Amino acid sequence: MNDRNRENSKQPSLAVEIAGLRLKNPVMPASGTFGYGQEYAPFFDLDELGAIVTKGLSLNPKAGNPTPRIAETTSGMLNAIGLQNVGVEAFIRDKMPFLRQYRTPVIANFFGNSLEEYGEMARRLSDLPEVAAAELNISCPNVKKGGIVFGTDPQAAAEVVSLVRRHLSKPLIVKLTPNVTDITVMARAVEEAGADAICCINTLTGMAVDVRRRSLRLANLTGGLSGPAIRPVAVRMVYQVVQAVKVPVIGVGGITKAEDALEFLIVGARAVQVGTANFVDPQAMPKIVAGLQQYCREQRVDDINDVIGSLQLP
Amino acid sequence: MHNYNTTILSNQELSPGYYRMRILAPGFVAASKPGQFLMIRVSGGLEPLLRRPFGIFRTGFLPADCEGLPDKEYVEILYKVIGSGTRILKDLHQGDRVELLGPLGNGFDVQPAAEQILVGGGIGLVPLYMLARQLVKTGNVRLLMGGRCRDDILAVTEFERLGVATYVSTDDGSLGEEGLVTDVLQRKLDKFPQAMVYACGPMPMLRAVHELCDLRKVPLQVSLEAFMACGVGACLGCVVKGAGHTESDPHYLCTCKEGPVFRADQLEWDTLEAGHDECGCEEGEA
Numbered sequence: 264m265n266d267r268n269r270e271n272s273k274q275p276s277l278a279v280e281i282a283g284l285r286l287k288n289p290v291m292p293a294s295g296t297f298g299y300g301q302e303y304a305p306f307f308d309l310d311e312l313g314a315i316v317t318k319g320l321s322l323n324p325k326a327g328n329p330t331p332r333i334a335e336t337t338s339g340m341l342n343a344i345g346l347q348n349v350g351v352e353a354f355i356r357d358k359m360p361f362l363r364q365y366r367t368p369v370i371a372n373f374f375g376n377s378l379e380e381y382g383e384m385a386r387r388l389s390d391l392p393e394v395a396a397a398e399l400n401i402s403c404p405n406v407k408k409g410g411i412v413f414g415t416d417p418q419a420a421a422e423v424v425s426l427v428r429r430h431l432s433k434p435l436i437v438k439l440t441p442n443v444t445d446i447t448v449m450a451r452a453v454e455e456a457g458a459d460a461i462c463c464i465n466t467l468t469g470m471a472v473d474v475r476r477r478s479l480r481l482a483n484l485t486g487g488l489s490g491p492a493i494r495p496v497a498v499r500m501v502y503q504v505v506q507a508v509k510v511p512v513i514g515v516g517g518i519t520k521a522e523d524a525l526e527f528l529i530v531g532a533r534a535v536q537v538g539t540a541n542f543v544d545p546q547a548m549p550k551i552v553a554g555l556q557q558y559c560r561e562q563r564v565d566d567i568n569d570v571i572g573s574l575q576l577p
Numbered sequence: 578m579h580n581y582n583t584t585i586l587s588n589q590e591l592s593p594g595y596y597r598m599r600i601l602a603p604g605f606v607a608a609s610k611p612g613q614f615l616m617i618r619v620s621g622g623l624e625p626l627l628r629r630p631f632g633i634f635r636t637g638f639l640p641a642d643c644e645g646l647p648d649k650e651y652v653e654i655l656y657k658v659i660g661s662g663t664r665i666l667k668d669l670h671q672g673d674r675v676e677l678l679g680p681l682g683n684g685f686d687v688q689p690a691a692e693q694i695l696v697g698g699g700i701g702l703v704p705l706y707m708l709a710r711q712l713v714k715t716g717n718v719r720l721l722m723g724g725r726c727r728d729d730i731l732a733v734t735e736f737e738r739l740g741v742a743t744y745v746s747t748d749d750g751s752l753g754e755e756g757l758v759t760d761v762l763q764r765k766l767d768k769f770p771q772a773m774v775y776a777c778g779p780m781p782m783l784r785a786v787h788e789l790c791d792l793r794k795v796p797l798q799v800s801l802e803a804f805m806a807c808g809v810g811a812c813l814g815c816v817v818k819g820a821g822h823t824e825s826d827p828h829y830l831c832t833c834k835e836g837p838v839f840r841a842d843q844l845e846w847d848t849l850e851a852g853h854d855e856c857g858c859e860e861g862e863a
Contacts, residue, residue, distance in 0.1 A: 298811040302834075305578040326827035330850060333806055333814030338623045340806060344813050347829070491623050519623075542807040543618065543626060545580055545678065 275559035277552065277567045279313070281511045281533050282434035282459035284368055284396050286313035289528065289567060290552050293515050293538030294319050294372035294398060294438070295344065299358040300365075306545040309365050311552060313534060316370045317354070319400050322380050322387070324350035334471050334480035339490030339517070340539060341469050343483035346374060351387050359393055368395035370436065381423050385430035396433050399424065401453075402440030402465040414440040414465075417452035428457030436513065439463040439504070441493075446500045447507035454508045462513040462536065463504055464497045490539040491517040498526050505531030505572070519547065521554020531572040578809075579604045580678045586639070586651055587671055592728045594658050595700065596667050597634070600677060602652035606636045608680050611687060611708035612800055612838045615652065615679025616808045619665045627806050629662040630833070632703035632777070633680060634732075635710070652679075655731055657700045681808045682837045685775060685798055689715040692769040695741075696721045696762055696786050698778020699729040704800045704837075706735065708775055713740045719765060720744070723758025723782065727751040759785040766793055776800070780849065787841050797841040803832035810834030818845035 277288035291314040297303055300315045309315060327347025334341045349357065351373070362369050371394045375381035381399070388397045401423055402414035413419045424437055437453040439446060441464035450461055466487025471480040497516020505512050514527030515536035524535045540547040555567065564570055579602070586599040600617075616628035631654040638648040658667050669675065685708050693712045695705045702722060712718045718741045724730050725748045733743050744761050745753025754761065759782065766772065770793060776786045777800035790797040805815035816829035817836070822845040830836065830843065 296807075296811060298809075302807075302809045302811040306580055326829060327813060327816070329827075330816060330818075330829075331804070332816065333804065333812065335625060335627050335804075338626060340626065342806075342812070342814060347813050347816075490626055539626070539806075542812055543628065544676070545807075545809065 273565070275556060275565050275567065277313075277555055277559070279533050279568060279571070281513065282396065282436070284314070284434055286368065286534060288313040288552050288555065289532075289534035290524065290548050290555070291370070291513075291534060291536050292316050292541060292548065293536040294400065296538040296541045299354065299362070300369075301358070301361050303541065303545055304361075307549045310367045311549045312367050314368045314370050314395070315362065315365065316398060316536065317358070317372055318348050319346050320348055320351045320354050320371060320373045320384070321346065321375060322351060322383055324348065324353060329482040331480065331482055332486075334486070336469070336471055336488065336490075337492060339488055339492035340542075341471055341481055341486035341488055342466070343481045343486035345483070351384065355391065359391070363393055369393055370396045370398050372398040372400055372438070374400040378423060378426055382426050382430050385427040389430065389432040394433065396436060397427075397431055398436040398438055398462060399427055399458075400438050400465075402438055402442075414449070415443050417448050420449055421452045421456035424453045424456035424458055434459045436460040436462050438465055440465045441496065441500055441516075442468050447503050450504040450508050454510050458510060460511045460513060460533075461504055461508060462515060464493070464500050464516045467493050467496065489517070491519055491523075493517045494523060494526070498530060501527055501532050502530040502574075518551070519543065521551050521558055524551050524555065525558060525570065528567070528571050529574050531574070533571060578679070578681070579608070581676070582674055583677050585669055585671055585673045585675060588667070588669055590667075591655065591731055594728065595655065595731055596658065597653060597655050598666070598669075599651050599653045600675065601649060602636065602677060603650050605633075605652045605680060606638065606650045609633050609636045609652070609707070610680070610684035611711055612684035612704045613680040613682045614704070614808075614837060615654070615677060615681060617654075617666070617678075618676035619662050619669075621674075621676075625661050625665075628676070628678060628808065629666070630681075630803075630805055630808060631656055632800070632837075633707065634703050635706050652677075655700065655703050678808060682833060683835065685800070685838050686840075687711050688773060688796075690771070690773045691716045692772040693718045694721065694762065694765055694769070694772045694774045695719065696758060696774060696776040696778065696782075697723070698758060698776075698782040699724045700731070701776075701778030701782075701800070701802075702731055704777050705775065706732065709736055709739050709741050718742070721746070721758050721761045721765065722753075723747070723761075723778070724752075725749065757785070758782065759789060762786060762789055766790070766795060770795070774798075784846060784849070787846055790841060798838050799841060799844075800838045801832050801836055803837070805833050808833045817850075818848055819843060820845055822848070
């Protein structure tokens, strides 16, 4: 059998491992862009994903911010949804039964308004066998009482991470905000405090003005910028974090196609999250998975892990 | 629910600033209910990034190109050029490709009644056509159609062909009666107090329709416009204030998923805001 035939006969492996979690491929949704999974089930088999990441959950339901909550900007969008969610109990009661029918791991994203709430959420999620890992949001920029304090101060971040680490019985992914001077300081702080993996970046705080009315385009004044506009910033920060820590890094920020995902993988991200692209095309993620397969075949790579961190520096 | 790349069959200007686009849409005839909408990605590039929502005007079949092939299903939208998305859309031609997602949303709760009144303001007429097509089977249907001037009055003869009695009013009197569509509604409600009312149009019109119906305890369903990102209930960007909403105890309804059609009593009318105008975005659902 010559080389060519051998390649055609074998699918390249896209499987990756993050903090003991085995994923069939490195593609998962970014929290808050995929609801609780059910919203996108009409468009593809959710088992095609590496993992499902839920909308951010809190101890009590949250109604979210006043409207307008979103604004389209150049190659991106601003959002100030305000972490609207059904609360963890309603999630368990109403959303979990649907997710249970899938084999792909469920990662529960969560946040709290106080250290006590973070700890309580960690205990609550530990009880759920259906939740494979938890993603800790210390970086949402929208809620005044919420994550921003934890996410921008290394000591506060370390404090909440070590508390959650003590109460959580499963892998802990910590999601970092890019709205800091040096993201590697935050990355090192949360790694030292017990994070099993780091996810970055969350949205960049932005603002937009309606020039005709001379008014705000978001009721919340500011919002989180996402979409292709932020991708080069995200790639840079993921690269820096990969250099700074030993734990695996999940890259997120403006990915719309396989080439975008590959940028993150090549600079060292072990997996990627897709956010705004889900709004633009509900089938964006399965298309990205297919694109990664094709890339591996074209590059004659048998295992995606050979692509991860393969950046050639001058 | 369908999501695919498809072909534009035609795109014609109906009156200044208003267009009718017919799109090849396999699966839409059986799937679409009156009052549902679809989303179109007008460009394969990143500008504009998000899809645009449009009310479904109607669905239907075209004869196949060759004998033996199945008839071609199409969906039709009517739209007003208001922003960056519709400015691109208006310049597309037969044979051009767009990405189509739909049908989306809940649609009208169609209730049989002897007297049915539809109120359309400008491009708000769009979701009422398929509704009228269904309602004429069970009772008398009247369409009250309003606009600023004659250019805003669309497709009225198509409603007439269904057997709908139409009443046109314009602010400047350039077509039909001079005055507001709600003045006509008031007269009709005096005459038919048992009627059911369905309305779509600008927020000030919807508010006035709600006040008239509320006073007379006439059941009203409204179809709302909103700027939205996903159309499937994931982003929660298109919410409106639900009944009982207060600043200290907020209650939001998702326009794309729980709407776009709401019973009037589901909404918090005192502080309800117009979908696209208020958010500084340029486009809402037609």
